[in-house]
Amino acid sequence: DQQVKQNSPSLSVQEGRISILNCDYTNSMFDYFLWYKKYPAEGPTFLISISSIKDKNEDGRFTVFLNKSAKHLSLHIVPSQPGDSAVYFCAASVGQGAQKLVFGQGTRLTINP
């Protein structure tokens, strides 16, 4: 029973365009969401997070949107750069802390020059 799902295993975007990565969840108790970025042979690194009291959080080129009624979140990267090519994981937790994160299976983003 996977509570967090990323239904697109891969996404290819042209450099300079917008990348949109999607994530769906089933547990309505989740109230804190995070995105991680992972390069090959490295551990995931924290990118951006959002609390359920917000519907948008922005950090530079990265914006996360949360639609609680649809149990859906998305990560927008604008403009996309070659260094953004990586696997992106969304994660969720119950409670404001990251005590126990439930991860999706990741989406591999490739930015083409």
Next chain:
Amino acid sequence: DTAVSQTPKYLVTQMGNDKSIKCEQNLGHDTMYWYKQDSKKFLKIMFSYNNKELIINETVPNRFSPKSPDKAHLNLHINSLELGDSAVYFCASSPQLFSNYGYTFGSGTRLTVV
């Protein structure tokens, strides 16, 4: 200066063997975790420790035994290895048990059981 370091990076071993993976963090964090990335690429929590105290044990077979000698170290010992244990194991740490800024992960240990 690696923040969360795991050793070894790769581990190939035969079924039935016992092996350990070590993890150390130099961030001064109170909480450490073990996650397993399975064949379907999901990262799933196995254990968490806070100041050497076991907090989460996520229905992991008792062949897996974590050991935290101090809050900077969380080792994972696996007895009687099985083929299904093949996976990438990630150690992580966070400043405290309820941390809003996510974890810092190690680079992973790829375990292959043959």
